[in-house]
Amino acid sequence: DIVMTQSPDSLAVSLGERATISCKSSQSVLYSSNNKNYLAWYQQKPGQPPKLLIYWASTRESGVPNRFSGSGSGTDFTLTISSLQAEDVAVYYCQQYYSTPQTFGPGTKVEIK
Amino acid sequence: QVQLVESGGGVVQPGRSLRLSCAASKFTFSSYGIHWVRQAPGKGLEWVAVISSDGNDEYYADSVKGRFTISRDNSKNTLYLQMTSLKTEDSAVYYCAKARGSETPAADYWGQGTLVTVSS
Numbered sequence: 295d296i297v298m299t300q301s302p303d304s305l306a307v308s309l310g311e312r313a314t315i316s317c318k319s320s321q322s323v324l325y326s327s328n329n330k331n332y333l334a335w336y337q338q339k340p341g342q343p344p345k346l347l348i349y350w351a352s353t354r355e356s357g358v359p360n361r362f363s364g365s366g367s368g369t370d371f372t373l374t375i376s377s378l379q380a381e382d383v384a385v386y387y388c389q390q391y392y393s394t395p396q397t398f399g400p401g402t403k404v405e406i407k
Numbered sequence: 408q409v410q411l412v413e414s415g416g417g418v419v420q421p422g423r424s425l426r427l428s429c430a431a432s433k434f435t436f437s438s439y440g441i442h443w444v445r446q447a448p449g450k451g452l453e454w455v456a457v458i459s460s461d462g463n464d465e466y467y468a469d470s471v472k473g474r475f476t477i478s479r480d481n482s483k484n485t486l487y488l489q490m491t492s493l494k495t496e497d498s499a500v501y502y503c504a505k506a507r508g509s510e511t512p513a514a515d516y517w518g519q520g521t522l523v524t525v526s527s
Contacts, residue, residue, distance in 0.1 A: 295469070334513035336452075343502055343517035344444075344452060355515065387452055391512040394466040396442075396454040 296320050296390050298399035306407040313375040315402045317388035322368045325392065332392035335364055335373045338401075339384045347386075348373065380406060409434045409516040411503050416521030423493055427521060429486040429503030434516075437461070437481040440506035442514050443488050445499035445523075455501070456488065460509065471497075493525045 297320040307313040323332045331351035336344040346355045348364035351371055361376045375382055383406060388399040415427040429441070443455040456467045456477040465477050476489040486503050500522050504514035 332512075336514075338452075343504075343519060344514075345517075346507070346513055346515045349507060349511055349513040385451075389452075389454070389513070394457070395468045396457070396512070398452040398454060401451045 295395055296323065296393060296397050298388055298390055298397050300386075300388060300399035300402050302402060303400070304403040304405065306405045307375075307378045308407045309380065310377050311407075313378050313382070313404055315373045315386055315388075315404075317366075317371040317373070317399050319369045319371075319390050319392075323390045323392035324368050331367055331371070332390055333364075333366075333371055334389045334391065335362075336387045336389065337382075337384045338387065344387065375404070378404070378406070409505060411505060411516060411518035413501060413503055413518045413521035416501065416523045418524045418526060419493055420527050421493060421495055421525055424489070424491045425493060425523060427488040427490065427501055427503075427523070429488075429518060431484045431486065431503075431505070434505070436479075436484040438509075440509070440512065441479065441486045442504045442506065442512075443477060443486075444502045444504055444514070444517075445497075446502070446520075447496075447499040450499075453499070457506070457512070458486070490523070493523075495525050498523060498525045 333351040335348040338344040352364045385401045410432045412430045442457045458477045478487045500520040502520045505516040507515040
C-alpha cells in the first residue's frame with residue numbers, strides 16, 4: 295500500500311499570509327504513460343464532508359478560488375494557499391488514487407494566527 | 408446539483424451486520440464510479456471501497472476486505488455497503504462520494520454521511 299504523510303500536523307497563519315502544506319507518498323504516484331500525478335487535495339471544515347480542491351496534483355476543481363494551488367510530482371507535493379482567508383480554516387488532506395487501496399494523508403489543520 | 412444521501416447507519420453490536428445505502432440524484436449515476444470513505448470520530452479520512460460505473464469492478468481497503476461488500480443498483484440510482492462481522496474499529500461516519508470521472512477517480516461530490524457505531 296502507498297503510505298501518505300503530511301507536514302506539518304497543524305499550522306497557524308495570519309490572515310492574508312501564505313500557508314504551505316507538504317504531502318509525501320511512499321512511492322511515486324506519477325503514471326508514466328500519461329505523465330499525470332494521481333494525487334488530490336481535499337478541504338474539510340468542521341461538521342462538513344470533504345471538498346475536492348485539486349486533482350492531478352495541480353488542476354484546480356471548478357469553483358475553487360485561485361488562491362489554492364497544487365504542485366509537485368512523483369512523491370513530493372505541496373498545497374499552497376497564497377493569501378489565507380478566514381473561511382480557509384479547515385483540515386486539508388492529500389490522497390493518492392494511483393493504486394488501490396487509495397490512501398489519504400493524516401491531514402493538516404490550518405488555523406488563523 | 409449532484410446529491411448523495413446516505414442512510415442505514417445506527418448502533419450495532421460487534422459481530423453483527425449492517426447495510427448502508429446511498430441514494431444518488433441529479434447526475435447520470437450509471438456513468439460514474441462511487442466510493443465509500445469513512446471517518447472515525449475526531450480522526451482522519453479512510454478510504455473503504457470503490458465500485459465501477461457498471462458494477463463489475465470492486466476494490467477494498469485491507470481493513471474491510473472479506474467483511475464488506477460494495478454494490479450498486481443503477482436502475483434505482485443507489486449504492487450499497489453491506490457490512491458484516493462488524494468490529495468496534497468500524498465505528499465511523501460513512502460517506503459515499505462520486506468519482507469525478509472514469510479517468511479521474513478523485514471524489515468530487517460527497518454526501519453528508521451516516522454514523523455507524525459498533526458497541527456492545
